[in-house]
Amino acid sequence: MSLEKNSELDQANLRVIVAACALAYICVLGFLPGHEVRTYLPVIVYIAVFLLASIGFRQVIARWPGHYSARRVLGMIHDYTGTSFGLVVGGEAALPLYAVMVWVNLGNGMRFGSRYLAIATGLALLALLIIYRLTPYWQAHPFMVLMLMITSTVIPVYAHLLLERTRKASEEAIAANLEKSRFLAQASHDLRQPIHSIGLFTACLREARLGQDERRLVDSIDRSLLNVSQLFHSILDLYTLDNGRVLPSYQTLHLGRFLADLVRQNAEAARWAGVALRLRPCSHWVRADPALLRTMVQNILSNCLKYGAQRPVLIGVRKRGDALVIVVHDQGKGIAPEHLSSVFEEFYRVRQRRDKDVEGVGLGLSIVKRLGELMAVQVAIRSRVGHGTSVCLSGLPQALAPRQACVGEGVHQTGLLTGLKVCLVEDDHNVLLATQALLERWGCSVQAESNGLGLASDCDVIIADHDLGNHATGIECIDQLRQQRGWAVPALILTGHDVLAIQAQLQDRQIAILSKPVHPAELRSSLRELGRAAMSR
Known part of the structure; x- marks a missing residue:
């Protein structure tokens, strides 16, 4: 429903803009050498009325959104009536208004589908015939009229073919995506x-x-x-x-025990890497999604073990205002300044000597960043080559300890x-x-x-x-x-x-x-x- 409402409202907004441009064009035309303002005064008055009516029409669409076929067809008739009047009264000088007809035709088809494209094309051809019957200049140039009618037919037909190809490609893409999901x-x-x-x-x-x-x-x-x-x-x-x-499911966590569990789970991997994992005791409670936060911290720790082998890693928690910050600091090789802006990109890896043995494809920090955005957690990284890297997860809201937290603690x-x-x-x-x-x-x-x-x-x-x-x-x-x-x-x-x-x-x-x-x-x-x-x- 929202897509249809937006499409119709967009068409109404564009109608107001085009009408204003057409009004400005006719006003300027009246002041050109060899032209008189009074010649175009009826057109100016009519387009001004048309503009006011278009603004009112737009307000109706905004007030009562939805799919109303009769309202869409009425909008086309409104557009073609205003354009036809300008072309009849303006004569040869008003021919550029024909572009408005093309816009009405394609705009309705592109926004509302092939059925409305066909209706708009039929109304455009009817409008051209009426203009031909009422305008001596057009009657004197029948081949010009024939060209305009052919153009008003060929362009929508081509647009229809493009729409059908786009629709089929979209359906195939959706089907392929569903098949990929199942696989x-x-x-x-x-x-x-x-x-x-x-x-x-x-x-x-x-x-x-x-x-x-x-x-x-x-x-x-x-x-x-x-x-x-x-x-x-x-x-x-x-x-x-x-x-x-992925949607966050928030719980109240004891941050110290949460981080201690992660340290225990990474104890074997740390031993293989020759890394001493050090955790500063923490008694704070926090409101977060435990699964998402675990993935974030785990990915950071995995990077520390890969790139900071044989060096200690320190994990701590700081208070910053009313929120908490998890800080993971290693003493590894560090990252050069030119790479820091890119480390959160997917598949980006900082290649250094002897890094060919380091496993991974460069997804860890990218996932950390995106999960942080889901939980409104800011991810920041500071690093100095040869001194190590610090990753901060800030913005974690503090929480009160639940009453049952003390049960069984001993x-x-x-x-x-x-x-x-x-x-x-x-x-x-x-x-x-x-x-x-x-x-x-x-x-x-x-x-x-x-x-x-x-x-x-x-x-x-x-x-x-x-x-x-x-x-x-x-x-x-x-x-x-x-x-x-x-x-x-x-x-x-x-x-x-x-x-x-x-x-x-x-x-x-x-x-x-x-x-x-x-x-x-x-x-x-x-x-x-x-x-x-x-x-x-």
Whole structure:
């Protein structure tokens, strides 16, 4: 509706402008040598009246927007009547007003479609015939009239062909985009599963007693998997942003614990890079989207580990007015001033010597910038070659600590997983085995199920894949178990599908969600939170 209203209003605005130009042209024409003002006075008066009527017509459209076919046709008749009167009275000198006819014809067709283009063309030909019958000059030049009528026909026909090609190209582009979306959705799910299971199997190996050589092999597998996972997430993040499907979902976060979790999740990658991650303690609470903020900070940390290897990285929080600023500072190579204005562009990388071994395609900071714009968070970067780089995320609004935040704070996290009863529901056999093995190594008691049909459990925590085949979804499985237990058992959804779509389905169920591939440290952190919730019941 808004597109149609705007198109009709735009046409009305242009009508007022053209009428004003036509009035100015006729007024100037009256003062040219060999011309008298009184000759053109009827035309001037008529166009002035036409201009006033056009202004009133525009106000009507603005006051009552919408698609009214009769009003659009009336607008065409109004335009052609005014132009025809000027051409009849003005004679030879008024011929340039014919351009107004062409504008009326094409303007209606381009704005409102081929049907209105055909109506405008018919009215234009009728107007030309009437002018021919009423104007001696035109009757004396029949071939000129024939040329004008041919022009009034050929141009709209050509415009119609262009409109049809544009429409077909637009439909094909929309269809191709939908097909691409379906392909990416399915491909991302199919790729997430093996990456997710490999990560969990690797974590199981790390928990085992390995020799030095075997541990080096596991590290190599983990590093390669981390690079693939980060690239995979970056491409999907970029695709999701391009489709405008990312909307912030704000929550109240303890910023210190939030950043501490990220440091723990990056501990292995930091060890491989020889980087000491240092976090200054922070007791502030903030209002933000945890998933988007995690992606932003994670991308910044990934860059620090890539380009600041063997050097410490400091993460801190500052107060700036009523807002908070997250600062991540590394002591790496730094960025030359000529590159700083371009580092937020997609696929832009600052190439230096020996950087050929640095993984990545230059999407990290681009995604940080775009996510920051979604949350009204300003992203700034300062750097000196040879001294390091600082990235600041400013504008994070402070929040009051929720009352329930103190519950269970005194419980030691290290003991939360030992003996924790987990009901694991996953239809992918490899993922089920990998997740079960890892949870059991963490001390959990696991009930592993490949589907949610007729499920019964005395678990403390539920972990379910969202897509469980044709029989049920993870949400339905959690609802069923909660109904059986008689209380809202803490639950976590693991999914390889669109997280935003699933979050919309969760509504107020109090179910956490993680997107595959899930880093083991992130899974462990989430499981600890669920275990704490189960113990505080």
